[in-house]
Amino acid sequence: MHLLEIGQYKILVDCGLDYEKDRSIQSNENFPFRPEEIDVVILTHAHIDHSGNLPTLVRLGFQGQILCTPPTADLTELLLMDSVSIFMHKANKGRKHGKGKGKFNSGAQPLYLQKHVMDTVERFITINFNRPFRLNGDIELTFVPVGHLLGAAAAVLKINDHGEEKTIAFTGDIGRKNYPVLNDPEQLPAVNYIVSEATYGGRYHTKDKSVEDTLIETIEKACIKEQGRLIIPAFSIGRTQSLVFALNKIFTSGKLPAVKVFVDSPMAVMATGIFRKYHNLVNEEAQEFYNKKGDEFDFDNLTYVETLKDSRQVSNYFEPCIIISSAGMLEGGRIQDHLFYNIQNYYCTILFIGYCAKGTLGHRLLRGDPIVHIKDRELAVYATIKQTDVLSAHGDHDDLINNIKHQDKSILKNVFLVHGETGSMEALSESLTADGYNVTIPEKDVAYEL
Template structure:
């Protein structure tokens, strides 16, 4: 049995892991690598022939895990893509959105070249809608905790991982030339007591673990609930200052958890009513998927639904559909909360809201997620006094804040708990992926100190298991 980490090796994005068992090739995740020093089209450069892959396993829908699947299909992959049902539905939304982003970038590139009187060298889309539809036809969905036999030698089980609706750890039981071995791929590990989502379930005993390391060496804020943190910010921004609160949020997962938290706050009377706008067509579509698979949300959300109704609807909440309606939000002068994407401010309707409010002393911008270096969100968080938005340099007069209470990733303690649940006598190696080098190194040290063997693999290096 051979494992090769082809993506998210010593970096966060581009998850892609190849497991070879008796000449049977299993690809776990196939995400877009969008690290800043890479060109988008380098995602076409697979280190293997896509046609040689026998099956793809997708842990969850986020684009750094799913976003390169249409490229794989376009370049010759003809097999099945195995995932949970919610992951399949959410993946389709995200992949179609990726096509729109690619097309917009290509259009802007051509326009920029024409304005400069040069021949267009705009980057062509990595894939088109046709390739997304071809990809979706290959999906086969599997329920949680239901063993699924891939071959006579390999059995797959999806274990709930929290993090996102439908997210799963992939556990593979393998007959390797007569020897039984188990390898578990964590995907992204969620947090306990997170709004809407169930807690991650413990993994069965494994011989090898491929674990994400996003928050290695880092810890979430303790002792403050999601609702308490939001109440504190809303009360200051919208009640005392009578201003507006803008929350950049990823459309799938983060927005639904945020809306539920706001529903609990306002329905329980913790704050007087404040108008809330969810300005993201993608978030609206994703919320429909959450309703479709409502049986998979956590007990708290189920109980709320049974007693008070839809957790994603409440008085003073408006889902903004059209671009015209989005622009009208700027003319709403009463105190309000605007939730819009993208979470790192690198596109989407959030840029319009920032353009009109970044110089508003009575505006607060609350970041609830990670912002990669080089993004507009990162520049605001580091305190830049002037930022470039929509071809203009604008002074920053708005208040910029950040909270980690809605981070959907488990922190260092959660990652360690996942490892410590495994028997030392059985677990032979822990491979760390999907994290900055400093996070992987910190987690590796803690794992070694706990008596396990940790490996921070180089990209493309094969390990015999």
């Protein structure tokens, strides 16, 4: 969440939700500004750490427009509705564990309700990629595609500051090249200032194995040689669609014998519908596949599981199979049921394809905890735990550096590094400084004059 002030005009870039366990959800209400004083919000993409606090902003008095790309608007609505479900689940849990009849755990009060989400969605104004949009007489906004997620964009602002033109780009989250379904990030135009994400600063993706090779190797061992099941925790929006397309290519080309695949996530079903709706924005490979072989998100032996009853039936499927379910960090959703029934199965492999934050069940499994707590029970871990970064949707250190290296040093005055752990931002800063760029790692709540 960044606030850009141009005279009296106030632009908020992204408004993410902090789900950290050691903080009360209610701390998200404490904005360091008055929500009613914000003129406009620019949303770079739908992920909850960028969009999830918008309904709180609206609930507390924001009355302006929220500008984003069309897919971002649709995917954000889906994610915000899911946030309400999570809040309500926590609230009900609070009631259940409250002392005495009718008592309520106030710490679990919903941050916002469905009504606030609908009020937020009504404020969306969608703008297509690379189409300049005038905010007022002095400010022009352009969305530049950055991969990472369908509809994800960098926000490039051209500002007339008392007769002097100044340009600033907020990257949002930057994707990587050759990612299934998504287009490669586009180069940013020359700007004076860049506010860049630094998630993978100092870290590098595996380069010697493709997505398909990694999946083939894992499926062959888990489902064909061992005749077991492969469980892949995956975020419903973005990661699941890329994974399904990769599996589609593997099975339709006959690189592996047919294996039953279950996608067990109602949100993934809805998100896949949005990917189909904006099919003109998927990458050339996916479009070509569609033209030659049909829907890239559907193939023989693939079943989208919608009802809870059908989800429970998946546990009774005893043939080798692949189960894709959310949430990616295992902190909720139907994945917990699949883990509950399979964590003690020697013939089960759990493949992590995304980041797991500290404190999550996913993180505990990845660090090798021999016993984990799932659904009010302590269970020993007998399943095989594996991880790969080939499906990470974030650009790595080199990708982030290259995004900035295209800039003209005589025009670019400063790079602000945000959205990363301290070590990641410092590693990125070191590389950029060595290349002659001015770099600042901003402190929270500190203002910078441009």
